[in-house]
Amino acid sequence: MKSVSVEYFALFRDRAGRSQEVVETAAEDALTLFRELEHRHATSDPRGHCKVAINGNMADWSDAVNDGDTVLLFPPVAGG
Amino acid sequence: MKSVSVEYFALFRDRAGRSQEVVETAAEDALTLFRELEHRHATSDPRGHCKVAINGNMADWSDAVNDGDTVLLFPPVAGG
Amino acid sequence: MRMEISDKPIDATRLRLEMADVTAGGFVVFEGWVRNHNEGREVRALEYEVYKPLAVSEGERIITEVIEQTGAIAARAVHREGALELGDSAVWVGVVSAHRDEAFRACRQIIDRIKVELPIWKKEHYVDGDSGWVNCERCAKHGHAHAHSHTA
């Protein structure tokens, strides 16, 4: 098991009732971690419209999640 | 023969050495009149890039020219 | 920085002056204004949440890529964060170029990409008292107890 800091934004934060938490996970990649946290963000599949950043950089859902990482979960964006 | 007031603009005025003159002509249409005045504006064929206005409105080169008309001869435009 | 996130009103006059360039023949600006309706609902105000570090770095990347692809001379963009009122400018994108075609294309590409690539979220407050995150329904395919409602 690894320890990962997860941050929720906008709609995800409202749904999760928190902006940040540390989770213990065995997830190998961001997509698996996202699905483990469905009880927080209430979204079954992030691909297409949601985004993820790991340790300050935009990432792919297939990117590895390592012990100590900070993972930012972004619901669909709507700038402009 | 009819009497037509002709006005020259920009390059045409510079070439003609005048901004306006009254000409006596038998020309039936604007294109024929334009060609009769080639010694003024130095352009053999106006179609495509030059424009003509008759009595205050944009006109076609095939439009009739009548006694007393005012004909404005516009070299290729370059706004903007 | 060519990409700016601001919690103050956008000063279009100052931005225009700062882009002045005697080698440039064309200047195209896009502004997105807060309007009083969206998808059939009356809007009273809105707020933007921005994850600033990545909004700025992704915005810089977009501007660099678009300038390279279009041949424009320079481009800048400003996006608001926080609370906005009707009529406020939410986003400003300006591009200067030698000829107008590059400026039109670059400005359009930058605003199109800002809207879908930057971590920015918009919450609308409606005249009927309801509020909601815009476009979130694209992601949330199934219902959830905490989900807000778009209908009052």
Next chain:
Amino acid sequence: MRMEISDKPIDATRLRLEMADVTAGGFVVFEGWVRNHNEGREVRALEYEVYKPLAVSEGERIITEVIEQTGAIAARAVHREGALELGDSAVWVGVVSAHRDEAFRACRQIIDRIKVELPIWKKEHYVDGDSGWVNCERCAKHGHAHAHSHTA
């Protein structure tokens, strides 16, 4: 009037404020600036000759047609006449619309048509002392004693 010919500097700040509209979500502006070079020659200044009655009426017609075709909410254009210096704004076109696509398309169509349909002529003054009407060579296919020269 939505089409204006002006012998005074274009006041982009005032024009922008006058187009404010809380039903509009997108605002696109094009400005044409006097640049210091054209077709390989160093430009010092330029002047526009405008046949005002038809420039205004044709401009109004263009704006009406483009608004109809694109569905934009409103559009305005201002073109300078007389002497201009480097960096001056020679033309300003602003369009507001519900969504950005109409505003971009309408603004582009209006400036494209202003450049080829209005009776406006541009004379460039070059750093080398020469001057010439821009684009006249498209019309004048043969030489003439009175023809100006584009090369010094």
